[in-house]
Amino acid sequence: MKKTILTILLCGFLVLGITGCGKTKNEFDIGDKSDIIISENDITMSIKDGTLTATSATIILTNNSDKDFQYGNPYEIEIKKDGEWHKINVELNFTLPAFDLKAGESKEIKLGWKVGYGKLASGTYRIIKHVSYEKEEGNFETFNIAVEFNID
Numbered sequence: 775m776k777k778t779i780l781t782i783l784l785c786g787f788l789v790l791g792i793t794g795c796g797k798t799k800n801e802f803d804i805g806d807k808s809d810i811i812i813s814e815n816d817i818t819m820s821i822k823d824g825t826l827t828a829t830s831a832t833i834i835l836t837n838n839s840d841k842d843f844q845y846g847n848p849y850e851i852e853i854k855k856d857g858e859w860h861k862i863n864v865e866l867n868f869t870l871p872a873f874d875l876k877a878g879e880s881k882e883i884k885l886g887w888k889v890g891y892g893k894l895a896s897g898t899y900r901i902i903k904h905v906s907y908e909k910e911e912g913n914f915e916t917f918n919i920a921v922e923f924n925i926d
Contacts, residue, residue, distance in 0.1 A: 802891060805861035808852050810902055813917035817843060817875070817905050820921055822882060828925050829888040833901060835919075836880040843875045843907045844914075851891055854898040854922075866890045875905070894925045 816839030825832035837843055847868040852859045875881060885901065887894075899922070906916040 803863040804853060804855060805863040808859040808861055810850075810852070810859075810918055812902070812920045815839075815917060815919075816841070817919050819901070819903060819919045821901075821923055825884075826923055826925075828893045828895075830884070830886040831901070831923070832882050832884050833903075833921060834880055834882050835875055835903070835905075837875045837877055840877045841907050842877055843905050844872045845875060845903055845905045846870055846872055848904065849885060850902045851887060851894075852900050852902065854900070859900065862891060864890045896925055898922065898924050 816837065818836045818838060820834045820836070822832040822834055835845065847870065848866070850866075851862055853862055854860075873881070900920045901923070902918050902920045904916055905919055906914045909915045
């Protein structure tokens with residue numbers, strides 16, 4: 775009888791320990807200082823007015839050049855902490871198609887990060903996307919663009 779009670783209590787503590795110690799969807803693990811370099815170039819990224827929430831936004835990519843560019847679904851969100859950008863340690867999964875952004879074209883992209891990042895707490899963040907273009911036949915150059923935003 776004592777073994778059964780002890781086993782039940784031990785199992786109860788294990789269940790509480792496993793479920794009680796996890797991060798909630800409103801918390802995330804702030805990682806190392808970011809080493810991502812943001813390029814100033816002919817592609818701009820902005821957030822469409824009225825679309826920013828703590829769990830989503832619609833971004834607008836605008837090609838202000840006479841070259842064609844490509845981009846994919848992946849993006850990252852970083853947080854500004856003590857005046858420096860930091861990675862947010864999350865595991866994200868994306869499909870990997872390539873999309874064209876023709877010269878002079880703009881495209882809207884709806885992003886929803888509740889599954890990966892959860893609901894963002896108050897703070898300053900930036901969304902980062904990788905963009906590339908064909909520099910020479912079969913030789914692509916990739917760079918990073920970003921847009922900063924605040925969650926109040």
